[in-house]
Amino acid sequence: xxxxxxxxxxxxxxxxxxxxxxxxxxxxxxPNGLFSSNRNVKxxxxxxxxxxxxxxxxxxxxxFIGDTKYCKLPISGISRLKIKxxxxxxxxxxxxxxxxxxxxxxxxxxxxxxxxxxxxxxxAKNGASFLEKMTKWSKEI
Numbered sequence: 737x738x739x740x741x742x743x744x745x746x747x748x749x750x751x752x753x754x755x756x757x758x759x760x761x762x763x764x765x766x767p768n769g770l771f772s773s774n775r776n777v778k779x780x781x782x783x784x785x786x787x788x789x790x791x792x793x794x795x796x797x798x799x800f801i802g803d804t805k806y807c808k809l810p811i812s813g814i815s816r817l818k819i820k821x822x823x824x825x826x827x828x829x830x831x832x833x834x835x836x837x838x839x840x841x842x843x844x845x846x847x848x849x850x851x852x853x854x855x856x857x858x859x860a861k862n863g864a865s866f867l868e869k870m871t872k873w874s875k876e877i
Contacts, residue, residue, distance in 0.1 A: 740795070741855040745781040748793040752808060756783035756791055758866040761856050764794050765844040782845060784869050790814075790832065792843070807843075809836050817874040819867070826850050830870055 740761065749759055764780040780794040785808075794805040814834040821828055830845040849863035 740779060742857065745856070748781050748795070748804065749783050749791055751793070751806065752785070752791050754785040754787065754789065754791065754808075756785045758862045758869065759783040759858075760847060760862050760866050761859060762792075763846040764792065765846070777846075780845075782847075782866070784866065788812075792845075807836070807841070809834060809841065809843075811873055811876075814873070814877055817870065817877050819871055819874055828867055830867075 742759075745759055745761060749756055760782055762780050762782050764778045778794045778796065780792060782793075783791045785791055788811040790807075790809040790811070792807040792809065794807070796804065809832065813836045814832060816831070816833040818831040819828055820831075826849050828847045828849065830847060832841070832843045832845070834841060847863055847867060849860055849867060
């Protein structure tokens with residue numbers, strides 16, 4: 737079982753080879769696959785690169801077989817970006833649709849702007865900045 741902590745998050749996001757800001761822990765729903773549904777939720781890490789890419793590393797957890805899935809989604813390829821706040825809790829649902837590398841994608845990120853325990857001490861600060869940047873992108877699209 738993979739360990740989810742700030743050190744592991746930075747290692748996973750560094751594999752993109754890009755400078756990035758606002759690394760956050762997220763849960764990811766990817767309803768693109770044949771057997772996918774909104775109930776297939778994976779853990780992951782997201783960040784925004786300095787050259788306007790949404791970087792996403794989906795980590796397989798218990799019950800999921802496979803390797804980490806890495807996605808670089810350019811802002812120019814995003815056709816739809818919606819942000820909703822879940823009622824009563826500090827959780828934001830970010831829906832992203834678009835095209836990258838000739839493939840269509842549709843992803844939902846669940847972002848908590850609260851601290852996620854001691855494993856992610858900067859989650860609240862980075863989450864607010866990440867959400868602010870995504871909100872700005874949604875207005876530009």
